[in-house]
Amino acid sequence: MDAPETPKNYLTADYSIKSWLLTVDHKRIAVLYLVSITAMFLLGSAFAAGIRLELLTPRGDLFTSDTYNKLFTMHGIVMVFFFLIPSIPAVLGNFLVPIMIGARDLAFPKINLLSWYIYVIGATFAMFAMITGGVDTGWTFYTPYSSWVSHTNVTATAIGIFITGFSSILTGLNFIVTIHRMRAPGLTWFRMPLFIWAHYATSLVMVLGTPVIAITVALVGLERIFHLGIFNPQMGGDPILFQHLFWFYSHPAVYIMILPSMGVISELITCFSRKSIFGYSFVAISSLAIAFLGFIVWGHHMFTTGQSVYTGMIFSILSFAVAIPSAVKTFNWTATLYRGSLSFEAPMVYALCYLGLFTIGGLTGLFLATLGTDVHVHDTYFVVAHFHYIMVGGAILGYLGGLHFWWPKITGKMYPDGIARTAAIIVFIGFNLTFFPQFVLGYMGMPRRYHFYVDEFQVLNVLSTAGAGILGVGYLLPMFYFVWSLIYGKKAPANPWGATGLEWTTPSPPPTDNFAQTPVVTEDAYSYENLPVPTRASAV
């Protein structure tokens, strides 16, 4: 309507607030998610900083026990439910899934907008719970403590999580239908980018798992409000049933966090090796295998609940089985790197750091899947270190790598590559310094969730806190240079990395309808061998 000189892209199509808040453009919704998720990340990080500062000394001299309990609970809730689970699907997935398959939008754009509003409302409820007293149950809400004993704001938080679940369900539903029904002509299943495969598998987990946690926290809420005894052993209920239902979702939820990240890494590794990914169909199918296996391993969270030894053995074996498709991916990435023409732009550095962290996280998962070892390190910092390596090392580095890779596409601006590479390395160093000592601490017996510990553990805790400081710097740097790039960054070409994929055939940033004409796909994904090595548009 105005400013006809500049070509319209999705960002400049309309500038009014209303055009953003009522948008049905998947790309704008992705940006809305990006902003809200970043806010939640900062909040969750602030809680983490509090935890690490408290643990500098063996005595609780910064916070009271109650405050400390609330700190680690809110850190977990904010990071898991409001950052890690939505991060890649809601930001990168929303932006890229339709473009990568050659569609004009997701199948249900209004439902997509609805999912963002649901997310915001759910997050607001959780914020309300925090401001009005906090929650101290741990993010796992174990009953009967959460349903019976705790006097903190469990109900409001549970409502927040219940609501947010629908955001995840709707995103998953939208992706499944879009991927099934809206692929461009010629884009067969086994020509799809691996990013799409990963999001397809993730969406299945979202749709099948999320309702279970939603109903479970709803039952906890009902139990609190009406003083029922659904999970209270004094009244005939069974707290172990809560754990089964909780982990039936919450273990697969780890794959909601990590699978999209694996999809991103596949794109990055193949692009910056200038090679077609090794064993494409194995990498694609392994996503589905991980999603499937993810649903049948929840019992490894419950080895110490007194379940029968046979149940424990079966869950142990099944948990080992998850290592197979995970290893398929890791080995195929390695094989792709082998004899590739590697270049180390920032996204690639993030991807390589991811490989390091994910490998450590994955291998220590085997320690925990082993019955005997798990009983020894159960509820210690070993577990904390393990899931941070997977969920934070894996999910966040994939998220950051993807954000760096597609930032030029999303914003139309290049960021300074050198500082971005440095930031990746700072994150890697800070991350290992933070969490590697925690493996040792856990093995030595430091339990999680305590803010007092014996003096012998102090050195490792100081190291960990120092690492958290470095990690914080690594996380903050991208926020600065990304914002900087919006104002001063060089204009991004359509395909700054010389990558394959439909998203790079659109201008940066893409127009509202993504494609002037529906593209026709005639070859497999990642046919880098046929491409000339591009002259890289190095940043700034």
Add this chain to the structure above:
Amino acid sequence: MSNHAAASLAHQHQFDDAEQQYEASTLGMWVFIVNEVMFFGAMICAYVVYRVVHPGVFEHASQQLNITLGLVNTTILITSSLTMALAVHGAQQGKRGQMLGYLLLTMVLGAAFLGIKGFEYAHKYSEGLVPGLNFTYTGPHADESQLFFSLYFALTGFHALHMVIGLGILGALFAVGARGMFSRDYHTPVEISGLYWHFVDIVWIFLFPLLYLLGLH
């Protein structure tokens, strides 16, 4: 942004054609139904577990339910599934009168179901069998019996909520259909609403024996 009337008659901007839109909408509803199965499934799982843990108590508690009313409601709901199917058939044939008539009949049956359910709930309240509001049951194993009624109200309440939403959807279909929005060429909303309605009925087909009949001799 899209001009609504024209868009819903033809197809929305993100789709290539009406066929693709129809397929996407139908698949979307099926995925949603699978998701709903997991919602009910988690609660039914809890119910089954406690039924196994406290078999005698649950059997005794379930005998407090009114089987006659449950049976009447089951019949009503199955009939409503039939009328819904006939409404969808009418829409596919482009017979507006038939579609609207059966939609109305389905709504009446749905409302009758909810009315009977409300009567049952009120009766339970007067008997002091509603956990959290009025639970004065003093027989042996009062706590475990409360567990049964908690799950009874959670399951049937969640089902009734779906019925209420279903009635809202049918009302909207009726209003839109009366203005002639559906034709032989475009009747996707009627069809996918039909899927939803059948799903809600099927859930009841599982709930009725689980809650009412299992302890019957």
